[in-house]
Amino acid sequence: MKPRVIGIDASRIAVPKVTGTERYAQCIVEHLLQIATPFRFRLFVRGPLELSVPAERAEFRVIPFPRLWTHVRLAAELVRHPVDLLFVPAHVLPVWCPVPGVVTVHDLGYRYEPEAHPLLQRLYLEFGTLRSVRQARRVIAISQATARDLVRFYRVPPERIAVVPHGVDRQFSPRTAEEVARVRERYGLHKPFLLHVGTLQPRKNLVRLIRAFERVAATDHELELILAGKRGWLAEPIETAIRSSPVRQRIRVLGHVVDSDLPALYSAAELFVFPSLYEGFGLPVLEAMACGIPVVTSRRGALAEIAGPAITCDPLSVEDIARAIAEARDPVHRPQLVRAGLEHAKQFTWERSAHLTLDVLAEAIGTRHADTVSSHTRREDR
Structure with a gap:
């Protein structure tokens, strides 16, 4: 009997500047393909993609198209060459999807911070996500916070939602002094610094972070604030806050940092600061912990759920962000925060995420992936 075929929208993997959603898509697909399973995978991509895939488990289908790739080209491909199930790792199923679908929803932050999104983008997220979660056979949420939001805002039945947390890639670990020195030299980082990693947009709460840094910097004349992200x-308000800051010479925007430099960049920082207004997960928090630095983060959204030993703050209060930074920098508390963060980050692995995801896909396709999750959990417990 021919194996059942699961199609995967892999279009978010091969992008030049990776953000959290693209990193999730790449990691979950790579780890899914490493699992011995009776299913065969078909990866739909816009162009050539370099990905190590066992030939007996997966095939690539390159389907280039200039615009509306998901809703026109992918949908047409599924009509001509149907699969048994389509898995979309990033929010949106085709408007007309001729096969059963599973979709991953990362967050509903546009519901909490609508002013942080351009109007057209907010409308696309609103209606695209609503339509997709109603259309999908199963919905994967990356946190309990996102799962609750799906029930609250879109009335998705809880039994159709599976919570599958992100993992932390194994490259994120404390780097050697030599690696740290190379990254410091590459980016001109010659002084102690606080680090933020993430796209420069309103939801990241960077204007308040800049104001909090100004307070901390008033008593530490060497400290810098480094913002890494596209x-x-x-x-514009973030850029204005930097230009008008009395310590603007000590605030640096690195732009997009390649993945291979991130572990050493985290390791070089004195502290990671992530006071976001809302996150569906908050992977940089765990990446920073895995690299051995203390973390300050927000109590909102999924961050309170996944932050573990991080020092938390009220992201709406500049004073509380500054207070949390000072607490995390305390030399007495720092070693304890580092140890606790390293242990906490170990709980999140892409292997576990992939096994949980495969179980959801198997249920959606109408079969059982025999004890995949339980057997994987037993292996982790040993």
Whole structure:
């Protein structure tokens, strides 16, 4: 009997500047393909993709198209060459999907911070996500916070939602002094610094972070604030806050940092600060912990759920962000925060995420992936 075929929208993997959603898509697909399973995978991509895939488990289908790739080209491909199930790792199923679908929803932050999104983008997220979760056979939420939001805002039945947390890639670990020195030299980081990693957009709460840094910097004249991440939408207030800051010479925007430099960049930082207004998960928090630095983060959204030993703050209060930074920098508390963070981050693995995801896909396709999750859990417990 021919194996059942699961199609995967892999279009978010091969992008030049990776953000959290693209990193999730790449990691979950790579780890899914490493699992011995009776299913065969068909990866739909816009162009050639370099991905190590066992030939007996997966095939690539390159379907280039200039615009509306998901809703027109992918849908047409599924009509001509149907699969048994389509898995979309990022929010949106085709408007007309001729096969059963499973979709991953990362967050509903546009519901909490609508002013942080351009109008057209907000409308696309609103209606695209609503339609997809109603259309999908199963919905994967990356946190309990996102699962609750799906029930609250879109009335998705809880039994159709599976919570599958992100993992932390194994490259994120404390780097050697030599690696740290190379990254410091590459980016001109010659002084102690606080680090933020994420797209420069309003939801990241960077204007308040800059104001909090000004307070901390008033008593530490060497400390710098480093913002690593590409420029996002509505970034003008952030840029204005930097230009008008009395310590603007000590605030640096690195732009997009390649993945291979991130572990050493985290390891070089004195502290990771992530006071986001809302996150569906908040993977940089765990990446920073895995690299051995203390973390300050927000109590909102999924961050309170996944932050573990991080020092938390009220992201709406500049004073509380500054207070949390000072607490995390305390030399007495720092070693304890580092140890606790390293242990906490170990709980999140892409292997476990992939096994949980495969179980959801198997249920959606109408079969059982024999004890995949339980056997994997037993292996982790040993």
